[in-house]
Amino acid sequence: MAKIDLIVRRARLDGKEVDVFVSRGRIVEVKPSAKSLDTGEARVEEAYGLTLLPSLTDVHVHLREPGFEYKEDVESGLRAAAWGGFGNIMCMANTKPVNDCESVTEMMLEKARKYWPKGPRLFPIGALTKGLKGQELAPMAELAKAGCAAFSNDGVPVESTKIFRLAVEYASDWDRVVIDHCEDPYLGVAAGVNEGEVSSRLGLPGQPDVAEALQVARDVLLSEYLDLPIHLAHISCRKSVDLIRFAKARGVRITAETTPHYLTMTEDVLEAEATEYSTLAKVNPPLRTEDDRLAMIEALNDGTIDCLATDHAPHAGYEKETEFDVAPCGITGLDTALSVTWGLVRDGVLTRETFVRAWTTAPCTVFNLPVNTFAPGDPADFFLFDEDEEWTVTPQALHSKGKNTPLLGSVLKGRVKTHFIAGKKIV
Amino acid sequence: MKWLHKDLLDVSQLSRSEVMAIFETAGRFQELQERPVKKVPTLKGRSVILFFAEPSTRTKTSFDVAGKRLSADTFSLATSSSSLTKGESLKDTALTLQAMAPDAIVIRHWCSGAARFLADRLECSVINAGDGRHAHPTQALLDSFTLHQEWGDLTGKTVLILGDIAHSRVARSNVILLRKLGANVRICGPRTLLPPALNTWPVKVFSDLSEAVKGVDAVMCLRLQLERQKDGLLPDLREYARTFGLGLKHVELANPDVRILHPGPLNRGVEINSELADTANSLILDQVASGVVVRMALLFLYMTRKGEE
Numbered sequence: 186m187a188k189i190d191l192i193v194r195r196a197r198l199d200g201k202e203v204d205v206f207v208s209r210g211r212i213v214e215v216k217p218s219a220k221s222l223d224t225g226e227a228r229v230e231e232a233y234g235l236t237l238l239p240s241l242t243d244v245h246v247h248l249r250e251p252g253f254e255y256k257e258d259v260e261s262g263l264r265a266a267a268w269g270g271f272g273n274i275m276c277m278a279n280t281k282p283v284n285d286c287e288s289v290t291e292m293m294l295e296k297a298r299k300y301w302p303k304g305p306r307l308f309p310i311g312a313l314t315k316g317l318k319g320q321e322l323a324p325m326a327e328l329a330k331a332g333c334a335a336f337s338n339d340g341v342p343v344e345s346t347k348i349f350r351l352a353v354e355y356a357s358d359w360d361r362v363v364i365d366h367c368e369d370p371y372l373g374v375a376a377g378v379n380e381g382e383v384s385s386r387l388g389l390p391g392q393p394d395v396a397e398a399l400q401v402a403r404d405v406l407l408s409e410y411l412d413l414p415i416h417l418a419h420i421s422c423r424k425s426v427d428l429i430r431f432a433k434a435r436g437v438r439i440t441a442e443t444t445p446h447y448l449t450m451t452e453d454v455l456e457a458e459a460t461e462y463s464t465l466a467k468v469n470p471p472l473r474t475e476d477d478r479l480a481m482i483e484a485l486n487d488g489t490i491d492c493l494a495t496d497h498a499p500h501a502g503y504e505k506e507t508e509f510d511v512a513p514c515g516i517t518g519l520d521t522a523l524s525v526t527w528g529l530v531r532d533g534v535l536t537r538e539t540f541v542r543a544w545t546t547a548p549c550t551v552f553n554l555p556v557n558t559f560a561p562g563d564p565a566d567f568f569l570f571d572e573d574e575e576w577t578v579t580p581q582a583l584h585s586k587g588k589n590t591p592l593l594g595s596v597l598k599g600r601v602k603t604h605f606i607a608g609k610k611i612v
Numbered sequence: 613m614k615w616l617h618k619d620l621l622d623v624s625q626l627s628r629s630e631v632m633a634i635f636e637t638a639g640r641f642q643e644l645q646e647r648p649v650k651k652v653p654t655l656k657g658r659s660v661i662l663f664f665a666e667p668s669t670r671t672k673t674s675f676d677v678a679g680k681r682l683s684a685d686t687f688s689l690a691t692s693s694s695s696l697t698k699g700e701s702l703k704d705t706a707l708t709l710q711a712m713a714p715d716a717i718v719i720r721h722w723c724s725g726a727a728r729f730l731a732d733r734l735e736c737s738v739i740n741a742g743d744g745r746h747a748h749p750t751q752a753l754l755d756s757f758t759l760h761q762e763w764g765d766l767t768g769k770t771v772l773i774l775g776d777i778a779h780s781r782v783a784r785s786n787v788i789l790l791r792k793l794g795a796n797v798r799i800c801g802p803r804t805l806l807p808p809a810l811n812t813w814p815v816k817v818f819s820d821l822s823e824a825v826k827g828v829d830a831v832m833c834l835r836l837q838l839e840r841q842k843d844g845l846l847p848d849l850r851e852y853a854r855t856f857g858l859g860l861k862h863v864e865l866a867n868p869d870v871r872i873l874h875p876g877p878l879n880r881g882v883e884i885n886s887e888l889a890d891t892a893n894s895l896i897l898d899q900v901a902s903g904v905v906v907r908m909a910l911l912f913l914y915m916t917r918k919g920e921e
Contacts, residue, residue, distance in 0.1 A: 380808050381808055381809050382808075382809040382812045384808065384809075385807040385808050385809040385810070385812065385813070386784070386812075387724055387725065387746055388724040388743075388744055388745030388746035388747070388781060388784055389724050389725075389744070389745070389746075390745075391808065393808075461725070461728060462724070462725030462728055462729065503701065503703075506701075506703055507701055507702060507703065507729075508702055508721070508723035508725065508726050508729060509723060509724060509725045509729075510722075510723040510724070510744070511702075511723065
């Protein structure tokens with residue numbers, strides 16, 4: 186038996202008290218907690234009363250470096266990830282310059298190694314087209330070799346279906362999945378508010394749910410035709426869910442993600458007296474209706490939606506403290522995602538199994554990332570979580586540079602106490 | 613009446629009795645318009661900043677006249693002279709203005725919610741003179757005041773709002789206020805110029821103007837922004853004028869003494885037949901006159917609030 190170098194004692198895993206044995210960064214064994222134990226030379230982590238969860242994987246993060254370091258940089262983004270329970274994060278390519286060449290990918294990875302050598306692990310996502318312009322394919326072979334785990338034009342949907350098709354085909358040559366930002370470019374681009382009752386009364390030009398669903402339909406048909414996988418980013422509405430369910434029933438290789446905010450918030454935030462026109466709730470795709478929110482929960486529970494992702498989109502305070510039309514879209518999410526979604530488990534809205542699948546196994550399977558299922562040989566990526574600790578969402582409490590969340594002022598439950606990646610303590 | 617509101621962001625925040633108080637106050641100021649010296653010292657020493665980040669002639673002039681007739685000092689800040697054109701944020705512009713210690717700021721801005729944004733950050737009263745497509749409360753108040761002058765009670769009257777509803781803050785505020793005052797509201801315009809989720813608005817929707825106008829007591833035409841054609845929302849202005857322009861034949865279908873309103877400026881021959889704008893049924897110039905007294909009433913109420921006199 187390998188030499189045990191870490192033992193986590195008396196942690197709560199799925200309702201049972203367990204001891205976790207780790208050797209050389211990998212899980213050796215998880216077994217019911219022993220009353221007494223010869224721990225030898227192993228480091229012992231007392232976890233009594235704390236919940237043990239596998240590190241989460243976030244396949245949709247904006248780290249803003251290079252180009253917009255004042256909003257977030259690799260160091261601060263990874264800090265927010267570490268404290269947020271994330272062991273793997275994938276960062277989007279809409280930086281400046283765009284991540285469409287190996288030097289940008291390498292720079293991101295170098296920064297990650299420099300500031301967070303023990304993890305969380307960073308997996309850059311390369312641009313699908315050069316400069317995200319939707320006209321020429323990005324050098325995906327070069328990007329894949331440099332370390333890009335997937336390709337996406339997130340933030341700028343690919344307008345030409347022809348180019349998009351070619352991108353999906355070319356990406357498959359390098360065994361990478363394409364992530365599509367589903368938004369018909371002609372229907373209410375990045376309005377930040379759903380087209381409907383609320384936008385009508387507030388006098389804001391909205392983005393209709395069909396702007397998303399039209400692109401989902403395109404991707405479903407293309408994926409089936411090409412027999413290649415396509416991953417759909419930040420799904421927000423029932424119409425999209427219906428299409429994805431239809432696709433999956435036909436065996437189409439479509440996967441999808443949604444975010445904590447589409448599970449917990451609706452467009453009504455923008456009309457509430459205290460938060461009317463709040464730019465903190467301006468996000469793309471926009472917060473939708475209660476019916477859409479319920480559809481997201483249903484779809485996550487039945488597996489139509491495979492993964493959760495934060496779409497962590499940090500912005501500087503002054504950028505959001507402006508007129509609604511002028512403010513950028515985006516909600517910061519790495520710090521709050523765990524508490525928010527664990528709250529849904531606590532409330533019985535999501536099962537623990539769904540939570541674990543959506544944050545760990547499913548995203549890792551889709552993008553071929555390391556995953557910890559607590560089986561022998563799995564990477565020892567896990568964290569200890571105090572389910573009952575209450576905390577108030579204040580700018581000071583967030584590790585990300587982005588403080589732009591409509592949750593500011595809310596009291597959430599659940600805090601990460603310790604986080605291990607490959608058996609090494611990172612926080 | 614003790615006025616408790618700090619800001620006027622939209623008519624939705626006013627109760628019916630508060631609207632009546634505004635009308636009553638405006639009615640008292642009307643008498644002033646008849647005097648040779650049209651000025652009272654009521655707001656002497658008070659200052660109002662007219663912050664118009666979007667071009668405006670009549671609303672701005674109306675507020676300016678209203679303020680000066682009450683002896684307030686009015687200061688104008690227009691888009692071209694505003695630091696917004698130099699990239700200053702609305703927040704910083706607002707704080708700069710605040711530091712000059714005005715008693716009220718009248719704001720017009722191209723973004724929906726901009727008045728609310730200022731109101732949340734400023735100590736002085738903020739009066740919304742039009743924010744994006746959202747609200748134009750003073751226009752709605754002067755429109756209803758004009759009809760109130762004609763009819764007295766608006767209860768049971770039917771008012772048709774005609775034209776580009778989707779982009780109109782005038783329409784949004786008028787729908788709320790007219791309903792609050794008991795009138796029935798109809799809406800008519802091409803589908804491309806109607807807002808989404810109209811079924812949630814307390815109005816009847818028509819696509820045929822001849823049907824819409826039948827038996828109505830007033831028609832409120834909205835100004836058509838000519839660039840809507842460039843946006844692809846209309847085939848051309850000729851077709852719009854022929855289909856949705858208010859003509860003499862439509863007036864015959866309405867109540868015989870139908871009143872015609874228009875917030876101006878007019879595109880004669882587009883949203884309204886040119887002759888019709890000048891007939892006895894037209895209240896277009898009455899609206900302008902009402903505008904001054906309603907705004908005087910608002911400045912008076914907001915600037916002497918907290919029980920001050």
